[in-house]
Amino acid sequence: MTEQKTNGLATAAKYYRDYGSRARELKAAGKKIIGYLSALGPVEIMTAAGVVPFRLKGNASEAITQGDAYMETIVCPVVRNIFEQALRGNYEFLEGMVLPHQCDSIDRTDDVWADTLNLPYWHYLNVPHVTDDPSIEFMKQILRLLVASLEKLTGKKITDDDIAQAVKVHNENRQLMRNLYELRKSDPPLISGAEMMQVLVACMSLPVDESSALIKSVTEEVKARPAPTGPKGPRVMIIGDQIDGLGLIEAIEGSGAKLVMDDLSLGSKMYWNDVDVTPDPIQGIAERYLRKLKLPTTYVGDGDTYQENLEARFGHMTRYIKDFNVNGAILFIYKYCDPYGFDVPPMKSFIESSGTPVLYIEDEYSAASLARVKTRVEAFLEMIA
């Protein structure tokens, strides 16, 4: 922790490189590590239970060699790759997993994960896809089931006070991350997209207090170092689900652009919306994950007109574009992803109608296609320069 105070970026880089190393230490110290997938993992409840929430990531440099024997290749590539990592034993420290119902690729492979990994603890969180009042009530019940199953795992009661306290620390954590994002607003940004990716990835592998300490330390370090000089380059935002590696980011920044903002499931989607403090803390959590978090897997029907509906679904993206002074957006969507895939035409036209050019790329989760992606990114950057 002292190390983080003085050298946050190096620590983030280390945790990015050796993903899970801190969880391994914590496990050795007697902590229970619970893995989860997607931005729908209710970290507040896991923290309240005294376990360490650990978001699983893939590794785009590694081809799938074992997973295809268990999981179809029509499952979305990021889920397949993460499964591969788990299968190879890279997450051997996990006590169990919470699998939130984000999409078919997760829902339909729940039993594949559970039976193949065979961990002591397994919980499927059946998150609804709609946001009306009955859905909030249902979501609260679903979250209460998670509370009960974690109580069984730890043998310890989770009180509403524990949950309220966890909400508080996670909200603080989100605020700290938003403060760090602020440093991307200057031109050129004070922190590069590659550095930011390492921080985001590192944070999803840490207990919330350590994550907060790391963000603070990075923020101080970045503020203290001399501002970058050199050519400014076009300012780019990236939109997608779990992009958790440096490959694409380096392809963008290596072409002279600056990645200044994201709408990714491990980036702003995780950090932009706080949980409201409500008398029943579960209420606030249910509302955040269903109504505030903007994921294409949650159906949003709001708005009297279609334009208003688009605004409700994608308006945050154009706000980011304005606030972070973005010149171009890259929609990076995984093949076989129905939730994001069906959103491409409306999302693209909505952003373009605000005057910002969009590059849409559909790809695998693999370093093998990076050269091709880089060529397309370069052509796009030339166009918007």
Next chain:
Amino acid sequence: MAEEKKSSRSLATKAAASIPKIVRANLAATIKAKEEGKKVAYAYIMDSQDEIMRAFDIVPGWGESFAGVCAAKRDAEKYLQKAEAENFSRSLCTYATCTIGFDMCREELGGQMPEGAPWGGMGKPDMIIGSAQQLCDPRFKWPQATKHYYNDVPVFVGNAYYPQFNRNVNHHEEEPMYVKYMRDELMELVRFCEKHTGKKIDWDRLSELVDLTERTWDMFYDAYDLRKAIPTPMDTGDAMNTMVPVTFNLATQEAYDFYKNLYDELQEKIKNKQGVAKDEKYRIVWGAGLPSWFALGDFQYFNDRGAVFPVEVTYRNLEKIEHLDLPQTNDPLERIAWRWVRYYSHWFDAARKRPGSTPKVERVIEYLEDYKCDGVVYHSAFSCRSWHAGIIHQAQVLKKVYGDIPILIMEGDIVDISSYNEAETHNRIDAFIEALAAHKSKKN
């Protein structure tokens, strides 16, 4: 479903042969509705919403049926390309992209029916009724994407969930909260329909339609049960047609009558010892997967080699009502909710009893035993994760908990013909039939 004579498949039952007429009539109804002052809703199968739509006299326009027709006529490519040109990926559900492509063509023509639309095309919807249920993501993404082209058409999306199987959890304790949630969501649909049809719900009529639906499930079940006979009087090749009424005409008298007629026809065939194959040698369960609509002739290929499918999981989306042990209630919405939740969950207990098993595997085991089958065929369609992700695991669990039986996993798509290679498919079928022969002789 809806197959044209292009394939060489000869339909074994008169019932199956009558299906194209029903499919055409369903499509025509969406076009005639305007003249009759009825509302058309784009709708999606198995969404538990049939009785409510019918109670409001809403005419459903089924994209899954229309896309199936396009595929069977090998005429989907123009719509798939249209959608692709608008950045709908080729890896998305092709029922959805085919229908969206068709909708886009119509919008470009200012609402005119595109020329050459298979079987006259589908009428423009007055509303879209989707469901964000566990069945698949396109069930709510497809309506949402369609609205991008029909900006003024109102869309409803409700939820209809059931408990997820977990060996360590007693799902019976969770069922009531799922039923309550589904009931609340069905009530939301009632309100939506009232608003957009200008009619009030007639609860008595809805209750009658729920009765009718339950009777139809039972009649379907009883008719299909007759396929246990040896030789089987009907196989999956036919069932891919005879599924039409229960899937697209549920909660109508026609659907019930259809299965009553099928029941009578199958009894007659059994009396006359008329089987699907000339010499029935192998009986196979169609374990999962939507078929390649453009290649239904492959069922004939099996039949010609003495292999028949007396039973399938696909499009048998129901169960005998008495097997579901439904709680008594007079509330029609709650009855619908219990029926669907239990349809999914009623294999859970069996799965919990057999270590390592899963509900889907239990269902296949039940069919293997009750229908005296020797092996299982799965079809994995690349554009649909819902039915096709998890098939490898199913096959593995089946072998583990039940023993080493011949299993074939075929790969292809429902609509996109570019994925299909006939010679390769036939080679794989030949090899599978050899495996069945070897397995049988080992057993005897």
